[in-house]
Amino acid sequence: MSEFWRTSISQVRPNEILVRGYPVEELAARRSFGDVVYLLLTGEIPSGNQGRLVEAILIACCEHSLASPSADAVRFVASSGVPLQTAVAAGISSIGDVHGGAIEPCAHLIKEAVAGGKSAAALLGELKKHRRRMPGFGHPVHSEDPRTKVLLRLAEQWGIVGPHMKFVREIEEATESVLGRRLPMNVDGAIAGLMCDMQIDPALGKAFFIIGRAPGYVAHAHEQATAERPFKAADIGEITYTGPARRPVPPPPSPPSKD
């Protein structure tokens, strides 16, 4: 038995594909994509409505126009004459610590706080003391993010709100007294609370944007290739150059022989 090629995720045999033990054709026929994402991320099919909530989260993450670094990266790469998957990969690679990256640290913080019985105000106070921001709160464009609202409503309706989501709400309440101004929970904060209540590993915090925005990147790459001109780049007249003025190249200091 190979130690090198080992996985618990799926098994392939002639005419059989099992995902975490489940025949893929039964999954396709009987369950939603959200159920399958939950299965892949946690190892089990959801017992309740978690798959529906995962699916709603993925939809909430699907697009944010050209107002995001990743979609812009997709457009530039797609304009260079590369295949669809190359442009989409550039977008995926750009889901970084400051772009869809607040979910993971937020989930870690609230999971630890809830497990340790820490209050929301205490957590906020500690972060303030260390001059750290609470991830998952505030947004440059949305003061009341429509994605946050709908996810909370659906989670309640579908019976998924647990101690972590409640804790995130308590943080929102506590921002005013501890930080001096109310910071609204953003979509990252909502997803962080919900993923903890669904027992998904906080280390997978970026997975929702990665999976959910993939079709958005496909659409951007396709639109760039079909509706726009190739070679998208800043015009030289638009670029502000801040480096040194033209200067002559000095000669090498000595014959650059290597031995």
Next chain:
Amino acid sequence: MSEFWRTSISQVRPNEILVRGYPVEELAARRSFGDVVYLLLTGEIPSGNQGRLVEAILIACCEHSLASPSADAVRFVASSGVPLQTAVAAGISSIGDVHGGAIEPCAHLIKEAVAGGKSAAALLGELKKHRRRMPGFGHPVHSEDPRTKVLLRLAEQWGIVGPHMKFVREIEEATESVLGRRLPMNVDGAIAGLMCDMQIDPALGKAFFIIGRAPGYVAHAHEQATAERPFKAADIGEITYTGPARRPVPPPPSPPSKD
């Protein structure tokens, strides 16, 4: 109005995100992820069950164990100490012409053939004459792919089978007489037929594997990082070296001064 930043995909305003005109919170509450993928790929919400079929296709594409170049690439990259999105991007970038890449050329061929009233046998004959293979048929592991079967059954049940899917079936029938042996339609061939019947642009053929396998890549990156050792690489004792034996480096031919 900017010519440089232009898109028809979505619109963001404070507290409002519209995807192809639809409020994202309504999409999250009322429609499936498959519906939203269809919307992003074609510009419109499906009129019938197309979103359900898209969702079934995505599930069919979600995993194929370590028996695929892309999942293997994810494992090696993930073992190098990189963030989740970097490993997933490597997997996405590997959905290439010989790995999930048969859908696109298959869809182009059948769309053209159906539009031009060409018969399946005629198309196969032409390809044979030019020593080209018909993409979307045959599989190294599956003689009867469970994914193909379930997608055809669901498409019929949900009323989506049209002239293109029928044409793909006729090709399967014709392989025996034209090529001398029956080549089974594989999952790429089935998706190609279905995407044409759903009016999705053949140029988006790779989108189903890109989007559908993204959660599989997430699971592989996560398993690699949590259950396996870092720095996955071929052991030097396992590598067959086929190059020249050790040899001395010749001196540079002349003083390599550059001017």
Next chain:
Amino acid sequence: MSEFWRTSISQVRPNEILVRGYPVEELAARRSFGDVVYLLLTGEIPSGNQGRLVEAILIACCEHSLASPSADAVRFVASSGVPLQTAVAAGISSIGDVHGGAIEPCAHLIKEAVAGGKSAAALLGELKKHRRRMPGFGHPVHSEDPRTKVLLRLAEQWGIVGPHMKFVREIEEATESVLGRRLPMNVDGAIAGLMCDMQIDPALGKAFFIIGRAPGYVAHAHEQATAERPFKAADIGEITYTGPARRPVPPPPSPPSKD
């Protein structure tokens, strides 16, 4: 002996690294990076000044400011809070068919023409007949590209100009009579001619930009991370939205149960 892990490029044993048979420490001490690139691309250390010319080509390719899709992609990705290598990889992935991509088809065309004894005018005429452009000629910004000039001068000085580079020059001469206006050879055309005269496989045409611009991408990623603000993205006020106006989401056509 493993068939799975097989390479002729290098061999690693305890305390020994051989590149195409040459001890890497001797290469580092005695040869230039250009020599080593030539060695890796062709299998042999150059017999003459090819390594110096390769090095000059790499330098010529090293930067083109923000006026290129790949550097712009690097900036957006780097602004997302990702590691250096992720941002550089996005730039590399963007060396596509319309961005550094003319070298390869140009080299294929001239190699075939020279081997077949075809004249430059004949080649141009054929392309014109099929409404195809000759790759490697013309540039949106540079009418007289300084990179082209210096590479031709160095190649002559270092004794590397052969039949392929001569052929590229004949094409430049012939553009006026065949196409009606003089198209200047661009840096891609010059590299194509020189790589053929150096016996480098035309399939490696993109290698010079990939390798040569890598340090440029490093500089862009570093500058973005150290001198600019995170989350570089188009401002929502700058985006022209061309899609449908706000519209309500229609209900699903039927209870979306899957079985």
Next chain:
Amino acid sequence: MSEFWRTSISQVRPNEILVRGYPVEELAARRSFGDVVYLLLTGEIPSGNQGRLVEAILIACCEHSLASPSADAVRFVASSGVPLQTAVAAGISSIGDVHGGAIEPCAHLIKEAVAGGKSAAALLGELKKHRRRMPGFGHPVHSEDPRTKVLLRLAEQWGIVGPHMKFVREIEEATESVLGRRLPMNVDGAIAGLMCDMQIDPALGKAFFIIGRAPGYVAHAHEQATAERPFKAADIGEITYTGPARRPVPPPPSPPSKD
């Protein structure tokens, strides 16, 4: 003047390309690639032999056969039918924290220690107390890395060894007494010391592998495409599956209507 497109790296005007102020054609004619890498990374042309040392470092990093995660990733991606740049990008993206990633933290530690007048033994002792390893020491294959040796010799010969490289050597000496066994400096440790003595920002620690190994990745992608079969993947007979056995898919818990 645009705030959005701003750079100090290079300037492009018609028929003029300046890199940090230097005409690119003069750089190509008069300086080495190592000089230009140094220029791009630091903003200035080296005053002494730093460019030659940078070039030797890049050569030292150029290849490590299939015994590295990144080269293996290149092979799998390249086997999928993607363009050269896509496969190379996957390799670059895999220069992660445990693969070429020791240079950066090593450089940070020694820069801080040298600036603060801390002794090598004191630094090692602190790390041991916090159960942290000193990055840049020890290697799974090489007990005496030929790359380390040659770089130290060249740096001395070319007059570049300064306080940081001396400090790295003192660490090597101190490992025996502090840690109980001698840990040899590896190539990452050597590069860390040298980059500090050359005033290159420690944050650029991964740049040497990124740039230096790029031609190695090109060679691997090319060899995979020309000498090996497409669709490189683990054979299903080689994969050890550790997940649950085949099991039926449970029905969804309730009609999954979304509203």
